[in-house]
Amino acid sequence: MKTCDLVIIGGGPAGLAAAKAAYDCGVRDMIILEREAQLGGILNQCIHNGFGLHTFKEELTGPEYAQRYIDMVLERNIPYKLDSTVINIDKNRVVTYVNEEDGLQKVQAKAVILSCGCRERPRGAINIAGARVAGVYSAGTAQKLVNIDGFMPGKEVVILGSGDIGLIMARRMTFEGASVKAVVELMPYSSGLNRNIVQCLNDFNIPLKFSHTVVDIKGKDGRVSSVVIAQVDDKLKPIMETAEEIQCDTLLLSVGLLPENELAGYADVNLSPITGGAVVNDKMMTSVEGIFECGNVLHVHDLVDFVSEESEHAGKCAAEYIAKGCGSSEKIPVKGVNGVRYVVPQIINKDDDFEPISLKMRVGNVFKNVEVAVMLDGEKIASKKKQIVTPGEMETIVLKSDLVQKVKNGANVEVTLIGR
Amino acid sequence: MVRKMICISCPLGCHLEVDCSDMNDIKVSGNTCPRGKIYGINEVTAPKRMVTSSVKVNGSDAVLVSVKTSEPVPKDKIFECLDVIKTISVDAPVKIGDVLYENICGCGSNIVATKHADKI
Numbered sequence: 001m002k003t004c005d006l007v008i009i010g011g012g013p014a015g016l017a018a019a020k021a022a023y024d025c026g027v028r029d030m031i032i033l034e035r036e037a038q039l040g041g042i043l044n045q046c047i048h049n050g051f052g053l054h055t056f057k058e059e060l061t062g063p064e065y066a067q068r069y070i071d072m073v074l075e076r077n078i079p080y081k082l083d084s085t086v087i088n089i090d091k092n093r094v095v096t097y098v099n100e101e102d103g104l105q106k107v108q109a110k111a112v113i114l115s116c117g118c119r120e121r122p123r124g125a126i127n128i129a130g131a132r133v134a135g136v137y138s139a140g141t142a143q144k145l146v147n148i149d150g151f152m153p154g155k156e157v158v159i160l161g162s163g164d165i166g167l168i169m170a171r172r173m174t175f176e177g178a179s180v181k182a183v184v185e186l187m188p189y190s191s192g193l194n195r196n197i198v199q200c201l202n203d204f205n206i207p208l209k210f211s212h213t214v215v216d217i218k219g220k221d222g223r224v225s226s227v228v229i230a231q232v233d234d235k236l237k238p239i240m241e242t243a244e245e246i247q248c249d250t251l252l253l254s255v256g257l258l259p260e261n262e263l264a265g266y267a268d269v270n271l272s273p274i275t276g277g278a279v280v281n282d283k284m285m286t287s288v289e290g291i292f293e294c295g296n297v298l299h300v301h302d303l304v305d306f307v308s309e310e311s312e313h314a315g316k317c318a319a320e321y322i323a324k325g326c327g328s329s330e331k332i333p334v335k336g337v338n339g340v341r342y343v344v345p346q347i348i349n350k351d352d353d354f355e356p357i358s359l360k361m362r363v364g365n366v367f368k369n370v371e372v373a374v375m376l377d378g379e380k381i382a383s384k385k386k387q388i389v390t391p392g393e394m395e396t397i398v399l400k401s402d403l404v405q406k407v408k409n410g411a412n413v414e415v416t417l418i419g420r
Numbered sequence: 421m422v423r424k425m426i427c428i429s430c431p432l433g434c435h436l437e438v439d440c441s442d443m444n445d446i447k448v449s450g451n452t453c454p455r456g457k458i459y460g461i462n463e464v465t466a467p468k469r470m471v472t473s474s475v476k477v478n479g480s481d482a483v484l485v486s487v488k489t490s491e492p493v494p495k496d497k498i499f500e501c502l503d504v505i506k507t508i509s510v511d512a513p514v515k516i517g518d519v520l521y522e523n524i525c526g527c528g529s530n531i532v533a534t535k536h537a538d539k540i
Contacts, residue, residue, distance in 0.1 A: 047486035049488060050430075050431065059470075061534040064535075067535070148483070148484065149483060149484075150474070150476070150483045150484050175498075195428040195433045198425070198428050198433075199469065203495065302431065387435070393433075
């Protein structure tokens with residue numbers, strides 16, 4: 001069997017950044033496996049701007065951002081294979097992939113980085129009643145059709161879900177001549193960025209209906225002819241008396257992203273039921289030694305800049321693992337409590353390097369004027385005051401070295417909201 | 421008059437209050453950076469937006485190449501600009517940053533490619 005120090009699965013923003021960082025930390029025997037025909041992942045179809053302010057201090061479009069990292073990989077001559085799909089990984093880090101040229105291949109890796117991103121929840125996952133007709137797309141599929149393939153999926157559009165892709169597609173479809181009748185959101189708040197509500201909906205007078213959902217899809221001649229929407233009560237149950245019918249030929253679904261973790265499952269990696277991604281320590285290593293996760297496969301990010309940052313860290317940690325093996329086995333859990341829905345990493349793996357640890361978290365609801373705080377045995381050691389926190393915006397708190405040093409084995413580390 | 425708005429300059433989305441009772445001395449608060457102040461002032465005087473879209477490309481594996489305006493264009497000219505963008509088609513190879521159309525609709529902004537398209 002072929003061997004390789006590092007196999008990176010996925011050549012999107014996470015995989016590219018991880019590859020670059022691993023190379024810069026001395027790894028040479030490595031390969032990126034990408035299932036699409038080009039590197040760059042989902043950024044290739046995200047042609048809008050707003051990427052890179054954090055990383056490059058300028059505002060780039062998705063393809064431009066991707067190209068920056070593709071260039072870093074090319075400059076370093078990091079090998080990659082396109083059109084190559086990984087079909088299995090086992091817990092001993094044997095990676096099986098297929099492509100037209102090599103057929104079926106097995107590679108024994110010293111370390112594996114899973115950077116395979118996430119996928120959209122489809123209609124079937126949310127059980128919308130109604131006709132099984134053409135014209136129902138996930139927002140990302142519509143984005144690919146419009147931006148990569150040059151097809152318009154429809155003319156009169158209703159969008160269910162106000163996640164960022166849904167908002168971006170509301171504007172994109174409007175730009176291409178479609179009429180977007182409404183964006184319908186089940187929750188009383190949007191999971192998308194505020195800026196996108198302003199520049200994608202408000203700018204074009206597209207109504208955003210909170211606490212509403214689609215209760216029926218009607219069809220005529222095999223195509224969507226209208227959708228019925230209704231308000232929901234505080235238990236998210238539709239109030240049928242409020243139902244209204246909207247004529248349209250297309251329904252786009254932007255109802256959440258799920259980390260794509262089938263491969264992690266094959267390798268017996270422990271998954272978090274909250275994030276849908278692996279449970280990782282601060283070195284981004286999963287419960288299976290030598291298997292790392294980063295980017296949207298770990299937890300869904302709002303900003304690619306943070307994906308790159310996290311993935312560079314994963315690349316560096318994988319390089320350290322390849323060179324030195326596992327460090328300490330002390331495991332200190334980090335918990336999200338009192339409104340904090342999750343924290344990544346979930347485990348601090350106490351080591352002697354005391355490198356700063358960036359804790360990323362999401363809240364479960366909208367809270368105003370709160371302090372997001374990291375508590376060590378009941379004592380506040382780091383915090384951030386926020387006018388508003390929403391489930392749609394990820395918060396990060398960095399624990400500096402001196403604080404990391406304070407975290408002893410058996411400690412109780414919690415991230416909480418003070419003042420809610 | 422105080423207008424409340426959300427800054428779109430970056431993903432932070434600061435909640436701005438723009439006091440335009442004196443149009444010669446517009447006061448912006450709630451911003452965390454200088455870009456927010458500029459955005460607030462522009463928004464009540466001459467709102468502008470970046471426009472991104474795609475144009476046809478000939479002689480490449482790709483059907484389309486993505487484009488953006490080099491500078492933000494006046495908000496009320498967005499659709500006029502898009503109408504022009506729809507007429508543009510280019511021959512491969514295209515490189516990121518290539519100017520594909522100059523001074524669109526007299527806005528002083530160019531249409532530039534945001535993706536490479538190799539020639540086949």
